[in-house]
Amino acid sequence: MQNNMEFGKLNVKEFNLKHTFESAQPLTFHADFNDISNTLTYFSKDRPINIRFEGNTRNGNIVIASYDIGYAINDVSRRFRINDDMRKVYKNINTDKFMEEAIESYRGMRLTLNDPWEATLVFIISQFNNVKRIRGITKKLIENFGEQITDEYGKPLGKAFPSSRILANASEKDIAKCGAGFRARYIKRASEYCTHNIDLSGLSRKPYGEIKESLMEIDGIGGKVADCIALMGYGKLEAFPIDTWVQRTLSKVYFKGKNTNIKKLQEFATDRWGKYSGYAQQYLFWYGRDIGRLNGN
């Protein structure tokens, strides 16, 4: 181990590390969270970053430990969207009683900004799947295909998220062995496409609509997954991914229980939450899921 561990601190309002970690966003599928010490560890490139939250949700500090504190503060700030003014966000998405309850239940949950490729892989895995299995498959892919990260003495620290190039060279069969099932083919093809035919990083300068359109060229990525990647891989807050839970919840809460099609719901969300739609979706998804499960559907 290096012996020059450095510490830094970021003051944050409306931040809850546990809610954010448990919200099944790409980073949280390969970070480690200790519930008791409220500590989260993840790798940025090959650098381990450790963060701990102290204080309360309304006002607290993220304490960061790293061997390169300048880099780490910048990284944490970016990934956890520390500069989002959550009071302003809440004011804009708190449009009714349901949203008020959703915000109250998950206050401090942040959207995260993830590497576009990580978001792409994770959300391809997410289709027709559940959160627990998505986490498991992602971890197995990292374990089986991620490059070993070591410290300066060669001591292994963990595995990196597998690059598209590595997965493009892997066999569909070996990918399937990670539990990916029928998605193995999508993963293989997307890995090839993202290595040779599209520049995911270059897309970040484009507007939301173009990003979504480009992503949908990839086999296995439709409208919902593209919206997830636009939101959590590119930070396009106007994206509003509609999955089964969101569709059910919106139908129930805003359309008198009448099952409403995606296109109509998409318009409804954009009209209601506009450039904060992504945050609205995040709270609506989790709270709607809780309520739905309580009612047994």
Add this chain to the structure above:
DNA sequence: ACCCAGGCGGGCG
């Protein structure tokens, strides 16, 4: 045993 999960592509009418 049965049902469903942060959908998508393909085929059919």
Add this chain to the structure above:
DNA sequence: CGCCCGCATGGG
């Protein structure tokens, strides 16, 4: 177009 179906796998 819109609708409907199958899809791997594992947990509840």
